Amino acid sequence: MSIMEKTLDIKKATRAAFGDEILKLGKENKDIYVVDADIAKSCKTINFAKELPDQHINVGIAEQNAAGIAAGLATTGKIPFVSTYAVFGSLRMAEQIRQEACYPMLNVKIACSHGGLTPANDGGSHQAIEDMGVYRSMPNMTVIMGSDYYSTRKLVEQAAKIYGPVYLRFTRGDIPVIYDENEEFTIGKAKKLNEGKDLAIIANGDTVHLALEATRLLEKEGVSVKLLDMHTIKPIDREAVLECLEVGRLITVEDHNILNGLGSAVCEVAAEEGKGKVRRIGVQDQFGESAPYEKLLELNGITVENIINTANELLI
Missing domain, CATH: 3.40.50.920 (Rossmann fold)
Structure with missing residues (x-):
């Protein structure tokens, strides 16, 4: 069945895809770290924290510190994923990512849930409508948003393999599953x-x-x-x-x-x-x-x- 013919009855949030994929990647590669801003449950990194505590750092509600710690980890050869809400991951720590990840071209990944209007009832303060634009304007940054559960998993996997700063944006709510688990994706290729x-x-x-x-x-x-x-x-x-x-x-x-x-x-x-x-x-x-x-x-x-x-x- 082609994608054009596929029914879109199954729905999953792409933040769940991140949580599942980052746990898989962390088990395969001990250099992969998650730096949380005290919202592991919402950003779906709670299982990573439980199963891989030595690769998990919770900095508390301090996104700017998370960016700095991630940059420090990257200088030692680690592959850190900073995990928070998109509105905070793009705006509150934008200066730190610019100065400490993009400018020195460090291998820091920013993995953010609650992108766009998907926070819905949380209101305008939590709806990141400008986040991809903020990071699109920073040199050395790659900007990605998967369209469903399986594409997101594949793109997170690829983001861990390429060198350099990457911004990954996820949905809070469930959205239709378009692809199957065997579909292939390439960062930078539509x-x-x-x-x-x-x-x-x-x-x-x-x-x-x-x-x-x-x-x-x-x-x-x-x-x-x-x-x-x-x-x-x-x-x-x-x-x-x-x-x-x-x-x-x-x-x-x-x-x-x-x-x-x-x-x-x-x-x-x-x-x-x-x-x-x-x-x-x-x-x-x-x-x-x-x-x-x-x-x-x-x-x-x-x-x-x-x-x-x-x-x-x-x-x-």
Whole structure:
């Protein structure tokens, strides 16, 4: 069965994928450490802490210290994963990661749950809508968000193998499982889910399943859609974007501010090439609020219906 035909009935949070994969990796490699900011239960590193206590450090509610300790561990050949909420991992410790991980090019991984609007009822203070943009602008940083449980596990595994700073973003809530456990992923290379010639859609993270459903409905209407899962937004897969620009009409979909995220990365390529029409669907440069996750997506137009409407407007 192809991904386009697969039902999306099973749902799992990608933070659970991180918890499962980091425990597996830690058992295989004693140099892998988790540096927690006192929220191991929420970030799903609690089993790592219990089973591998010698590779686990809890610094308390002190994310800036976590970044410094991780950098210190990296100088000794360890592979530290700092684990916290995305809003704190990107903003509260941004200076420390810039100065102590990116600038000296140390092997520090920042693994953050509660990305985008997925904290939902926790409100705007806990919804990281600018995190990938913050780290996308830092030299030497790689920025990744898997679109489901299995892609996230594979990308975490790869992040542990490559050298250098990596930002990994996970969902708080459950999202549909798109892939199976045998699917392969490569950091920096988009995953093509469908081939098409009328329109291209590029999505990442928890919006890929929405783009997939919109693609199915558009195809039923006779629209040929190229669909990409752009799990890595830095480095962006330029060749994949260029293929989409050859189609001519392109929509980006993300659970992130439309400024400096996936949409901006794609528009930069389009502007440099001087071709294609791009429409960005994402958080409309506004803070979230306390509401159900689906309602927050709706308030920002991150819906199947809006993807289809935007597609139809481009096709006129």
